[in-house]
Amino acid sequence: MSIIKAMSMMELFPSLSDDERVGLEEQLRDGSAWSVNFGVMLGCSVLLAGLGLLQDSVAVVIGAMLVAPLMTPLIAIGLGLVQGNYDLLRTALQSMWRGVVVGLVLGFLLRVLIPGSELTQQVASRGSANILDLFIAFFAGVAAAYALARPKMSGALPGVAIAVALVPPLTASGIALGSQDWSVALGAFILLLTNVVMIVLGSAMVFRLHGLKTKDLDHKVALSMKRIITGLVVLGVLGMAPLAYRLIDQVKIGQSRPASYPLPEELWSALYQRAEQEKGVDLIRGLRTGDFGIVEVKIFLLADRPVRQVLIDDLEKMVKNHMGADTQLTVRAAQSAPIISSTRVPREMPGIVR
Structure with a gap:
């Protein structure tokens, strides 16, 4: 029975060759590095998302998700944790925190500079995350890592980017800050953090199942990576309680739909x-x-x-x-x-x- 299970796991998560491992790592490192191209694409995606949010335009928001480059650094963090690769982790984390700052600043400026702009339903909805958003982010991380580990499935990545929606909550938080709506700003930022944590955990799990863990990893490095992953798991579990409560509350009172x-x-x-x-x-x-x-x-x-x-x-x-x-x-x-x-x-x- 154990042999059958092992064979099934190998079919689902086949081991990668050395060339495939090196190629995956290089792809994620290049895609995660902060550069002019990364900054321009991120800025465009934030501006698109902000304008779509302020106009209550779902189509524009979806377009912003496709342009956003933030998914790659998160997947790179998952691989870095599995491999104990500090260089990859450092590169991806630097891009992430810079991206968060850029998103908040541009969202804030959009709200301040556009006359007559207001918090639309698209913005407000990003401030009311529930536990379903947590699971969406986790499975988006699983799908993205799985697609990257199997190049023939890379065509699924745009759909994953749409599903997880990293840039809209980031931009919504900046817009809400510009409106001094602290509740929506905090809720949208919590949604962003929830997405980040669960995407990293989902991708790390997939890479581990693919056998991408470095065998000769130093004991101290391995222990540090385990502690980081454990901390992320604890954050995810702690986030379940308020998010589950919010879902129950939404079920009781119904989804918010403004009449005016x-x-x-x-x-x-x-x-x-x-x-x-x-x-x-x-x-x-x-x-x-x-x-x-x-x-x-x-x-x-x-x-x-x-x-x-x-x-x-x-x-x-x-x-x-x-x-x-x-x-x-x-x-x-x-x-x-x-x-x-x-x-x-x-x-x-x-x-x-x-």
Whole structure:
């Protein structure tokens, strides 16, 4: 029985020849080294991902995943851990931390420099990772290492890059930092770290099964590699608890799908300044619905007196000048009053619909 199992393992994970091992190591080292080409491709992928995220465009985000070069350093780290290859580890780690810095900075700048940009659903979704993302990253690492170890399957690598999505959460974290949305920024960065850890573990497992471990590895080096891998496993296990909790929470309340979006910052500022001129009236909220065709804008006011028609006309003019003449405007005003008891609520004034 053990012989049959051994033969099955050999078929699934055949040993590589010396030339194939050397070729794999050189391929990963060259692909992981920080260079002008690496930096340009990474910068382009981050900018593509950022623009796609800000426009809520899935197609553009997918294109950014295909361009991104970050997958190769992670696979190289997995091979470096299995072989105890400090040079390969150093090369890949340097590229990774530089890539993370570039991604955060470019994402931040996109948010700051593009007027009226906002946190779309594509950005927010990267800040709510769950345990399924952990398994996606692990099996993506397995698939990538398996494809690299068997050159005839290298055509599967673009699909792996799309599945794991390293650059979008990195860019989303930078965009959220620019918006000072610390929750989304932290969630997206945790998703990135989860992907990194699980890809490294998945690729290391595959390379080990392929017999790529160096036989004459020094005892101290081997012990160091085992400790690093153990630490990564512990990180992965520790990450399961909050990610599993988040999945359970999402199952309970359902997936987040926004029914409306914030108004552009320039329009919101103008509306707020106009409302400030009206005595006894405060602008408390503004939102929009619809992306194509007819767009509806809703404005909510808090007033201690009847709202003048001239204010409504001014708000309508400002909205249509900014959003288009076909924009539908709804203005609702609530009268400010204290809550007397649990059975009484503030009296609401009739809504004004335009």
